[in-house]
Amino acid sequence: FLVSLLSFACIAQETVLKSLAHEYKHVVPHVDGHFEGEAWSTLLTEIRTHNHVLIGEDHHINEVLDFTQAIAAHGSFDNYITESDQATLTRMAALKTLDSEQYRKKITPFREHLGFYRFEKDNALLDYFWKEGIQTFGIDQVFFNGDVFLYDHLMELAQTEQAKLRYQELKNRSLKKWTIYKENPNQNPPYSLDSLPLLFDADLS
Secondary structure (H helix, E strand, C coil), X not given: CHHHHHHHHHHHHHHHHHHHHXXXXXXXXXXXXXXXXXXXXXXXXXXXXXXXXXXXXXXXXXXXXXXXXXXXXXXXXXXXXXXXXXXXXXXXXXXXXXXXXXHHHHHHHXXXXXXXXHCHHHHHHHHHHHHXXXXXXXXXXXXCCCHHHHHHHHHHHCCCHHHHHHHHHHHHHHHHHHHHHHHCCCCCCCCCHHHCCCCCCHHHC
């Protein structure tokens, strides 16, 4: 009986969402990197009456990043919450205080370990928020090979040689596992922990 009620509730909710999507669906032209048209004006007017904006998207579509920045530029927002982990964002923000050459040297070796932010367009969006003084928050888990970037930072913070050596060992282990994983990324369960790059595996304890 409970399962039936839950199923009915889910179907009803899906029906409502589809109805709302159909009612408020608009096509916003994206021309030469800019959004325009009546639908865009309508959207901006609606956004200005709200404190929060939720943007859903498919991955690896640059127009979504342009869309996000354009909305931020036409509004007044204090925070940007994104699909990333807070530790990586915090570290990247701290490195951004360096000059561009120092930042490049720090980031380049770990580019493929930064999740979406290994892409220039995603990085540019972060830069925009930081320059505008908009706080960025990550609410996702650490990207599954992002621990390398964090281990490197922990090595800099370590106050003893023993700690530095331990973080170096974990960093090397993570890099090795990442190399194995890249050879066969489309794995299915049950997973082998030796071939999956996982943050804070049993070795850390």
